Amino acid sequence: MSSKYVPMFTSSEENYLKAIYHLEIGVDKGVSTNAIAEKLVTKASSVTDMVKKLSEKELIIYKKYQGVTLTNFGKKIASSIVRKHRLWEVFLVEKLNFSWDEVHDVAEQLEHIKSPKLINQLDIFLGFPSQDPHGDPIPDKDGNLKVVEKSLLSTLLKNESGICVGVNDSSSEFLQFLDKKGITLGKQIKVLEKENFDGSLFISIDQKKLSISNKIANNLYIQKQ
Amino acid sequence: MSSKYVPMFTSSEENYLKAIYHLEIGVDKGVSTNAIAEKLVTKASSVTDMVKKLSEKELIIYKKYQGVTLTNFGKKIASSIVRKHRLWEVFLVEKLNFSWDEVHDVAEQLEHIKSPKLINQLDIFLGFPSQDPHGDPIPDKDGNLKVVEKSLLSTLLKNESGICVGVNDSSSEFLQFLDKKGITLGKQIKVLEKENFDGSLFISIDQKKLSISNKIANNLYIQKQ
DNA sequence: ACATATTTTTAGATAAGACTAAAAAATATA
DNA sequence: TATATTTTTTAGTCTTATCTAAAAATATGT
Ligand SMILES: [Mn+2]
Ligand SMILES: [Mn+2]
Ligand SMILES: [Mn+2]
Ligand SMILES: [Mn+2]
Numbered sequence: 001m002s003s004k005y006v007p008m009f010t011s012s013e014e015n016y017l018k019a020i021y022h023l024e025i026g027v028d029k030g031v032s033t034n035a036i037a038e039k040l041v042t043k044a045s046s047v048t049d050m051v052k053k054l055s056e057k058e059l060i061i062y063k064k065y066q067g068v069t070l071t072n073f074g075k076k077i078a079s080s081i082v083r084k085h086r087l088w089e090v091f092l093v094e095k096l097n098f099s100w101d102e103v104h105d106v107a108e109q110l111e112h113i114k115s116p117k118l119i120n121q122l123d124i125f126l127g128f129p130s131q132d133p134h135g136d137p138i139p140d141k142d143g144n145l146k147v148v149e150k151s152l153l154s155t156l157l158k159n160e161s162g163i164c165v166g167v168n169d170s171s172s173e174f175l176q177f178l179d180k181k182g183i184t185l186g187k188q189i190k191v192l193e194k195e196n197f198d199g200s201l202f203i204s205i206d207q208k209k210l211s212i213s214n215k216i217a218n219n220l221y222i223q224k225q
Numbered sequence: 226m227s228s229k230y231v232p233m234f235t236s237s238e239e240n241y242l243k244a245i246y247h248l249e250i251g252v253d254k255g256v257s258t259n260a261i262a263e264k265l266v267t268k269a270s271s272v273t274d275m276v277k278k279l280s281e282k283e284l285i286i287y288k289k290y291q292g293v294t295l296t297n298f299g300k301k302i303a304s305s306i307v308r309k310h311r312l313w314e315v316f317l318v319e320k321l322n323f324s325w326d327e328v329h330d331v332a333e334q335l336e337h338i339k340s341p342k343l344i345n346q347l348d349i350f351l352g353f354p355s356q357d358p359h360g361d362p363i364p365d366k367d368g369n370l371k372v373v374e375k376s377l378l379s380t381l382l383k384n385e386s387g388i389c390v391g392v393n394d395s396s397s398e399f400l401q402f403l404d405k406k407g408i409t410l411g412k413q414i415k416v417l418e419k420e421n422f423d424g425s426l427f428i429s430i431d432q433k434k435l436s437i438s439n440k441i442a443n444n445l446y447i448q449k450q
Numbered sequence: 451a452c453a454t455a456t457t458t459t460t461a462g463a464t465a466a467g468a469c470t471a472a473a474a475a476a477t478a479t480a
Numbered sequence: 481t482a483t484a485t486t487t488t489t490t491a492g493t494c495t496t497a498t499c500t501a502a503a504a505a506t507a508t509g510t
Contacts, residue, residue, distance in 0.1 A: 012497065033458055046498055048459055053496095065458060065505060096346035106340045113338075115331045121321035237467065258488055271468055273489055278466090290475060290488060 011112040014081050015040060016050050017059060018111075020070055021078035030067025079143035085111040086132035086139075087122050093133040094126060100133040101175035134175075135166025135185055135221060151224055153189065154199065154217035161190035162222030169219040178220075181210060189222060236337040239306050240265060241275050242284060243336075245295055246303035255292025304368035310336040311357035311364075312347050318358040319351060325358040326400035359400075360391025360410055360446060376449055378414065379424065379442035386415035387447030394444040403445075406435060414447060 009017070019039045023031040033051070037044045055062035059074035070078060088110040092098040098106075123129075130146050131137055137145045150165050164187045167174065178184065183205060192209065193202035199214030234242075244264045248256040258276070262269045280287035284299035295303060313335040317323040323331075348354075355371050356362055362370045375390050389412045392399065403409065408430060417434065418427035424439030 010496080034456090042497095043499065044458060045460080045500080049497075092343070096343065096350055098342070098346070102342070106338070106343055109338045109340070113331070113334045115334070117323070117327070118317070118321065118331055121323070125321055235466080259486090267467095268469065269488060270470080270490080274467075 008114065009077065012050070013054065013057075013059075014077070014112055016047075016054060017070070017074055017078040018081045018085075020060065020068060021075065021082065024070060030061075030069050032067045036068075076143055079139040079145075081111050083139040083141075083143075084113070084119055086136060087119060087126065087129070089132045089134070090126050090129045090138075091122060099175075099179070100170075101172035101179070103133060104170065104172070131166075133185075134170045136170075149223060150221040152218055153191075153201070153220040153222050154214060156189075156191045156194075156201075156222065156224070158191055158194045160224065161188060162224045163188055164220060165223045166221035167219060168221065174219060177216070181212070182206060182208065183220070188225075233339075234302065237275070238279065238282075238284075239302070239337055241272075241279060242295070242299055242303040243306045243310075245285065245293060246300065246307065249295060255286075255294050257292045261293075301368055304364040304370075305366075306336050308364040308366075308368075309338070309344055311361060312344060312351065312354070314357045314359070315351050315354045315363075316347060319354075324400075324404070325395075326397035326404070328358060329395065329397070356391075358410075359395045361395075374448060375446040377443055378416075378426070378445040378447050379439060381414075381416045381419075381426075381447065381449070383416055383419045385449065386413060387449045388413055389445060390448045391446035392444060393446065399444060402441075406437070407431060407433065408445070413450075 016036065019036050020031050023035050023039060033044045033047045036047045036051070040047070051060065051062050051068055054060045054074070055068070058071055059077060060068045060070055062068045085107045088107045089103040092103040092106060093100060129138060131148075135150075137148065139145050148165065151162070152168070153162070153164075156162060164183060164185055166185070167178070183189070187205055190204045191201055192204055193211075195201075199217065200211055201214075201217050202209065202211045241261065244261050245256050248260050248264060258269045258272045261272045261276075265272075276285065276287050276293055279285045279299070280293070283296055284302060285293045285295055287293045310332045313332045314328040317328040317331060318325060354363060356373075360375075362373065364370050373390065376387070377393070378387070378389075381387060389408060389410055391410070392403070408414075412430055415429045416426055417429055420426070424442065425436055426439075426442050427434065427436045
């Protein structure tokens with residue numbers, strides 16, 4: 001009888017790994033203590049303590065004052081947490097009738113449940129979704145992401161159009177704002193006018209026309225057509 | 226990522242409340258420190274500490290050396306944890322293809338997820354089940370249990386029969402043993418012979434006949450016919 | 451280059467929840 | 481009733497994860 005060694009980490013350790021995972025995307029330097037502290041709404045001194053522990057466990061590379069980087073091992077753990085988070089979000093929306101602005105806080109709890117079988121079966125039950133309700137990709141078991149081509153709505157020019165495929169900000173305020181305007185994933189958006197002085201857009205979606213600020217356009221991902 | 230959910234009670238507090246809830250069923254005295262310690266696989270001194278805290282929060286009545294009793298408030302919290310535990314067990318078996326001997330440990334984790342909407346929607350999704358996979362009743366939102374008439378198989382006499390409706394021991398060893406013998410909830414069992422000297426039974430289930438020990442018969446609930 | 455500002459680390463404290471060992475109270479037994 | 485045993489509580493320690501305040505290192509600006 002062979003039993004596989006499954007490393008156990010505390011929820012706190014997992015949250016730090018996930019924060020570092022998100023923060024190191026697209027940057028080549030180490031992730032700073034302050035950046036982690038800000039993301040986790042904690043103090044820099046707490047981060048220093050935890051970062052020493054994670055380094056001890058070979059989950060991250062840490063040298064004093066140099067910031068941190070995930071090791072391959074750390075990446076594996078972090079992406080498995082992200083995978084769980086996003087699969088649970090799909091479950092909540094698809095099966096339990098949650099709206100996309102209600103799922104995040106619950107998923108923050110569910111992502112720490114330890115059971116390989118649970119997450120495998122959930123994946124099967126949901127039909128192997130590749131994206132969560134916010135259009136973010138769900139890592140596979142090996143941590144690989146299916147990268148989808150997407151651009152910010154703000155990069156569209158006048159008379160160009162695209163399909164709404166994701167959000168940059170997934171705060172419930174922003175998501176509820178989008179709901180109010182009838183902007184949901186999958187919908188087509190066409191830019192009818194673009195104001196130079198403030199970057200605001202006049203767009204059409206469904207049969208409706210509306211204007212949206214530059215801030216909105218900077219937080220909405222579309223797939224160009 | 227930045228939202229900090231402040232739970233009303235910690236997982237540890239909830240586990241103590243649940244343990245007391247189960248231990249005080251059918252007894253009129255306070256639940257002893259040692260009984261709680263044994264149930265939670267911890268030390269009596271730890272129990273004393275926690276019991277003081279729960280008493281402070283008016284979840285239990287505690288007087289030194291007298292054992293503890295849940296207050297109505299404590300009962301409400303405890304039964305809501307049991308409700309969550311059992312609903313999650315149903316979910317795992319009905320939707321995720323877990324077998325009844327695999328669900329308990331995962332449900333021990335899931336029962337501490339804080340989200341009233343989650344548990345309401347889960348209840349709807351599962352079709353308002355009244356029992357968990359082990360035949361145990363699921364408390365409603367107010368903590369009320371639908372009491373079902375049931376007896377131990379060992380109380381059946383020769384030539385009497387009944388429907389298998391629950392287990393007294395839900396350890397995975399016992400449940401796997403039942404699986405191996407083809408004994409699952411809903412099946413009819415008839416007592417063909419009853420040995421006086423050791424209490425063992427010779428029974429029929431489906432088309433098969435088999436003998437089971439008194440220990441088994443003492444851990445299986447049936448509804449008499 | 452050097453003073454200033456910012457970032458990061460250290461030192462020490464706190465709180466929750468567990469433990470061990472020993473004291474105190476309750477219970478059982480002779 | 482006196483003694484022995486068991487149960488429960490207390491006292492003190494440990495670990496994890498936080499915090500504040502202060503020191504040290506790094507980055508910035510003139
Ligand atoms: Mn989320
Ligand atoms: Mn998401
Ligand atoms: Mn259970
Ligand atoms: Mn059960």
